[in-house]
Structures are given as structure tokens and as C-alpha cells.
Amino acid sequence: MTDNGPMTTHPDSPSTPSTPSTDSERLEDCYPVLAALSAPARERLLRAAQWMRVPSGAMLFDDLQSCEGFPFVIEGSVRVSKCAPSGRELPLYRVGPGETCIISSSCLLGHEDYNARGVTEADTLLMMLPKPVFDEMLGERPFREFIFHLFAERIADLMQLIEEVAFRKLDQRLATLLLGKGRLLHVTHQQLADELGSVREIVSRLLKNLADQGLVRLAREQVEILDPAGLRKLSAEGSSKP
Incomplete structure (x- = not known):
């Protein structure tokens, strides 16, 4: 910029x-x-x-x-x-x-x-x-x-x-964002935070939660979607706390 x-x-x-x-x-x-x-x-x-x-x-x-x-x-x-x-x-x-x-x-x-x-x-x-x-x-x-x-x-x-x-939890919004970008995302945690209007530390913690649940795999500047169905469920319902 x-x-x-x-x-x-x-x-x-x-x-x-x-x-x-x-x-x-x-x-x-x-x-x-x-x-x-x-x-x-x-x-x-x-x-x-x-x-x-x-x-x-x-x-x-x-x-x-x-x-x-x-x-x-x-x-x-x-x-x-x-x-x-x-x-x-x-x-x-x-x-x-x-x-x-x-x-x-x-x-x-x-x-x-x-x-x-x-x-x-x-x-x-x-x-x-x-x-x-x-x-x-x-x-x-x-x-x-x-x-x-x-x-x-x-x-x-x-x-x-x-x-x-106002009405959706951040983990739901993150799941929705990930689902809209394909199976393999070349993106930083900061870029995802910017998209969500949040901060990197919170998004990193949420991504780790998703990885612990087997929904995604994390690497340097990369997020791989492992369980799209699980992310869709989270996007619709929300299942973890930011």
C-alpha cells in the first residue's frame, strides 16, 4: 500500500x-x-x-x-x-x-x-x-x-x-472465508485477519483450533482444507469459541 x-x-x-x-x-x-x-x-x-x-x-x-x-x-x-x-x-x-x-x-x-x-x-x-x-x-x-x-x-x-x-461468531466467518478460496490457500494469517476485520493473534488461534479438529492443515503461508463438510457445518452452526 x-x-x-x-x-x-x-x-x-x-x-x-x-x-x-x-x-x-x-x-x-x-x-x-x-x-x-x-x-x-x-x-x-x-x-x-x-x-x-x-x-x-x-x-x-x-x-x-x-x-x-x-x-x-x-x-x-x-x-x-x-x-x-x-x-x-x-x-x-x-x-x-x-x-x-x-x-x-x-x-x-x-x-x-x-x-x-x-x-x-x-x-x-x-x-x-x-x-x-x-x-x-x-x-x-x-x-x-x-x-x-x-x-x-x-x-x-x-x-x-x-x-x-454482528450476529456470527468469528470462527463461523473464518470457516466461510476458507471455503470460498479453494482447497489449498496460499495466504498469511494476517491476510485472513484483514479480510475478517480482526487481528492476527485471534485468527491464528482459531486456525490452530481448526487444525486440531482435523478440518485444516497449516503450513507457512498456506492453509489446506482437509474436511470441507466439517467447515461447512461450522460455518452454518459454529462450534468453537474465538
Whole structure:
């Protein structure tokens, strides 16, 4: 992760210009709604578009920083997290190609600063739409409906996350996380803790409990699933204490 500020406000951030003529077609492939805009609106959007390629681990935006544009992800992924003063992070959601960032849209709509952090998880190609043009595009019915539809989808995702954190034990959430990553995971305990919004020591203890039960086998930066059925049962019911 870099300490650079948002890509939209800090020109020294590690990004390189992309090729608009070729990437505009990919943009409409990922976001078909743009083809439904009126011809003048579409031309205005593409003329104002800021294209960039961003390396993995770059910070697109951070807490309390101003939001100057709306990102359209064409390739790669952005992890959006809420950060505590202690440094712990709770991942809220990821933004991939064709998806939208609810934090960015809410900040633009409410004229507020960011209240979360966005970091690229892979080399990412995106188009940033400046705030004034975003405001103009809201006057176009297809664009407005697109934004609010995906806004509703993200709200549902966040409600599910709240339910997970509030009502499910950490061992259940860990089991669910492990089951979603295949039989052999090349991952550190810290990475798993970050995914769960927890700390490494607690996750390491839970992993040892799972290993003692014969559910997983642990090695350096590796977790092997031995008993998927047992993990599924734990995920559904919970059977150990964090």
C-alpha cells in the first residue's frame, strides 16, 4: 500500500495514462448503460474522461479526503475498507469491472468527504469521471437509474456484512472465508485477519483450533482444507469459541 493520496486529487500518485481510443470501447462493454446516453451526453462524458492505469497496492482514496470524481473500473479490483485508529481494517466490498463504488457515489451526491479507504488489489485500469460531469450525467435518466440501482445493491451487500459481523461468531466467518478460496490457500494469517476485520493473534488461534479438529492443515503461508463438510457445518452452526 502506498501513502499517496487519491488518484483524482494528487497528480504524483503512481498512475500512468491509458489509451482512450481503445479503452472507451472496453468501458462501454463493462458499463452498457453508457451506450444508452444521449449522443451529446456520451460525447461529453468521453471528452471529460480521465483514464489511468494504477499499480496494485495503490491508494485511490482515504478517509477524510475530498472526492473529486467517480471511478469506472475496467480491469483489476479495488478493495474498499473502513479503518480504525488502531490500524485495523474491515473490508466493506470490492469494486471490479462493471461495478460501482457506493462510497464514491454517496460522497459525490452528499458533497461529503470520503469516510473509507480504497486500495487497488491488482493492476487496475479505470476511468475517472470528474465531479462536475458526474453531476451533469445524473440529468440523464439511464445514468441516474444505473447509479441508484447499483447503490441499492451495495446497500444490500453492506447490510449482509453488518449481519455477519454482528450476529456470527468469528470462527463461523473464518470457516466461510476458507471455503470460498479453494482447497489449498496460499495466504498469511494476517491476510485472513484483514479480510475478517480482526487481528492476527485471534485468527491464528482459531486456525490452530481448526487444525486440531482435523478440518485444516497449516503450513507457512498456506492453509489446506482437509474436511470441507466439517467447515461447512461450522460455518452454518459454529462450534468453537474465538
